[in-house]
Amino acid sequence: MLKIHVDMEKCQHYGQCVFDAPNVFRLNDDDKLEYEATADDSEQDNVQLAVDICPMQAITFTKAD
Amino acid sequence: MTRPVVIVGASMGGLRAAETLRKSGYAGRLVVIGDEPHAPYNRPPLSKEVLAEQVDHAAVAFPIAEVLEDVEWVLGNAVVSSDLDAQTITLADDTVIEYNLLIIATGLRPRRLSMPGAPTRGAHAIRTLDDAMALRPELKPGAKVVVYGAGFIGCEAAATATKLGASVTVVGKGPVPMLRPLGHQLAEDIQRRHEAHGVRFVMKTQLTEILGDDKVTGVVLDNGETLECDVLIESIGSLPNTEFLEGNDIDIASGVHVNSTLHALHQNGTPWSNVFAIGDVARFPIPQFDPTTRRVEHWNIPTEMARKVGKQVALQLGEDAEAHATELAKNFAPIPSFWSDQFEVSLLAYGLLDQGEEVRLLEGEVGGDCIYGYFKGEDMVGVCGIGMRSKVMSYRNKVGLTATA
Ligand SMILES: Cc1cc2nc3c(=O)[nH]c(=O)nc-3n(C[C@H](O)[C@H](O)[C@H](O)COP(=O)(O)OP(=O)(O)OC[C@H]3O[C@@H](n4cnc5c(N)ncnc54)[C@H](O)[C@@H]3O)c2cc1C
């Protein structure tokens, strides 16, 4: 399982992460980022892509059992 | 020793290429060379947060992934020349490195004014962390700032300087700021919002002289006006860093010309099998738009190119010829994307806005949150919104030309 954290102090709600990992990240109707705090291991590649592309470098994740 | 894969340019493009090479199974020697003293860092905050707050390299540095443990970093040392036939590059300290495969990720540098005898203290450009750190202490409340060049970086710097209490005049050649990337309607709208915050625009005007002995005290414009200032920010475009490639049979007119697999091209258009270019320095075709090649100086491009090249090169140097052939058959076809923050205006765009022949307001209203579409015939080639981000994003997949394959 993946534990995902977005530093909401840093996040500017650009939504770049949404395209790389749409199952984990989305913008809500107020254009604010919402995300799943945990995700299946199968999402790891996508989440890593989102980590890389985030302009504010706000996303981190760890692998937990 | 075996010849390494060498990446020239230790910024976002270079870093992501190194990561992708390792993750795609390349375990051989990997050398990353950068002329800046800093490990790779994030550039967009330089005209925004870094100017506005007291931050240092640590605050903008990219994390270095574990897979990069055994990368040989050469920082603070420029590549000054190359011999692509002999597969060698030469560094500023005369070190010669023989490479197996070369990835060029050297980006751009700001074009600077060259006015003989003009003062240099007080004149700034913004591309590197050191640039931003040098500029920041000068943006004091009450400072008089002239921004020369009304593109994105100039307008962002104008907004940041205004927020810090400086009084800012933007001088630009065109009729409105950011005309080429945004088109008239949106550009005018954003200019009005800047003006509401006190930024003054002097458009259709060029700078003819910089005043001051050793420090800038003012500028003279071709409309006869003289503007007093303490700080001059030059944001008049950029030049690709390709000088170290001169003397080789490689097309470096306006950036390194690459094909859809990001191979650098000879002057006659045939590819080099072991030279690639990625990021801001690369001039490439975007097949879903048109056959012309262009540089795209937007955020998602270095990373997307790096992912493609990293994977492709790892396969080229690996055993699985079939997998390599499959990767080579995939054309690089990104959807350019950018954002920009200026005061309360937060822009998000997809596509090639400057290809639009007609601009239509798609949602919202001028002056408030709104979305513009950029059309070539009935095809939408770009979309740009102020606010309304999730709606802008929903247009992303509609961007492109239908007529091309
Ligand atoms: C101030 C600023 C604000 C920006 N804001 C935004 C934004 O809001 N939204 C957006 O979409 N994009 C923005 N961008 C664009 C984005 O940052 C760039 O597209 C991206 O940094 C390009 O990455 P790159 O790796 O291709 O090139 P670069 O980041 O330019 O890196 C190239 C590196 O190579 C080094 N180098 C050059 N020549 C040599 C040599 N001969 N030998 C060794 N090293 C060499 C350079 O010093 C540099 O470190 C901004 C850029 C700047 C400068």
Ligand code: SF4
């Ligand atoms: S890409 Fe980064 S800044 Fe943008 S919404 Fe996602 S987490 Fe926030």
